[in-house]
Amino acid sequence: MQIYWIKAQAPRRVLALVKHLGLAADFIEVDLMGGGLKAPAYAALNPNLKAPTLVDGDMVLWESSAIMAYLCIKAGSDMWPAHNPAEQVQVLQWLSWCDHHWSPAVGPFYFEHVVKATFRFAETDRSALVGKDKELQKLAKVLDDHLAGRDYLACGRLTIADFQVASMANYWRESEMPFDGFPNLTAWLERLKQIPAWADPWPADGQVAA
Ligand SMILES: N[C@@H](CCC(=O)N[C@@H](CS)C(=O)NCC(=O)O)C(=O)O
Structure with missing residues (x-):
């Protein structure tokens, strides 16, 4: 493979x-x-x-x-619950939410601060992020509310939904993502970082x- x-x-x-x-x-x-x-x-x-x-x-x-x-x-x-349709749709919900809502909102922050620095093709341009906080915080609240009392996004355990949704937000501090008011979200991101x-x-x- x-x-x-x-x-x-x-x-x-x-x-x-x-x-x-x-x-x-x-x-x-x-x-x-x-x-x-x-x-x-x-x-x-x-x-x-x-x-x-x-x-x-x-x-x-x-x-x-x-x-x-x-x-x-x-x-x-069972990180992808192939044999459990009821669980599978829980995971699908977050995969879809990520691709259609979360990624477009979180992506500009990740791009300006992480992608540009990683591939060294341009300097961070904070002006490109002006006005983008509002939509990101609206979606961050959805995640934060969902994660209250939960360790993972779906099925009560680690699934591919966690990896999907966390991948850009993992860099939230260096990307200056406005997550300070979302303790369940940031605790979840930190929890995932405990996975080697x-x-x-x-x-x-x-x-x-x-
Ligand atoms: N929805 C695709 C996204 C693929 C994607 O956009 N990959 C980026 C890296 S995160 C890429 O290859 N970018 C290079 C480019 O656009 O030139 C997936 O989840 O695999």
């Missing part, structure tokens, strides 16, 4: 899960700044020209949530895509 990745939040979910589940994989880093996502060989795997991508024999899969579900099925992990694979998901060694 091969996982193509760059040092960014969507691959982070997948890399953390592979490590957490103890699955064997070859990790292939794609050179984002060198145009690796647009290289014909990579584009043939992932026509979105994004990472992550999983290749497992004949199976080629993109979208981190789908890849995470695949990995759980492969490992027999979540705290350090990046492969220690691996290949670079040709």
Whole structure:
């Protein structure tokens, strides 16, 4: 099994899960700044020209949530409750909420402070974030209220919903995300950081895509 990745939040979910589940994989880093996502060989795997991508024999899969579900099925992990429809819809609810609401709100903060610094292509521009606090705080309240009295988002245990929703917000302090008034949300983010694979998901060694 091969996982193509760059040092960014969507691959982070997948890399953390592979490590957490103890699955064997070859990790292939794609050179984002060198145009690796647009290289014909990579584009043939992932026509979105994004990472992550999983290749497992004949199976080629993109979208981190789908890849995470695949990995759980492969490992027999209930972090994706493949055999429990009532639980599955709980997880789906958060995966969908993340992609359609949370990511667009949290993404600009993550992009300005983390993506630009990681790939060193521009300076943080705080003016791009003016006025974006309001929507982010509206959604942060949804999370914070839900997490009152709960350790995890769904099913009363760690699931792929936690990795999906936490991936950009993990960097909330350095990204200056306005979460100070949301103690359940920040406690959950800190709780996840106690999971070794979540705290350090990046492969220690691996290949670079040709
Ligand atoms: N919805 C996709 C998002 C994929 C995505 O946007 N990946 C980003 C990294 S977080 C990427 O490849 N960005 C490079 C680019 O857009 O050039 C998923 O969850 O896998």
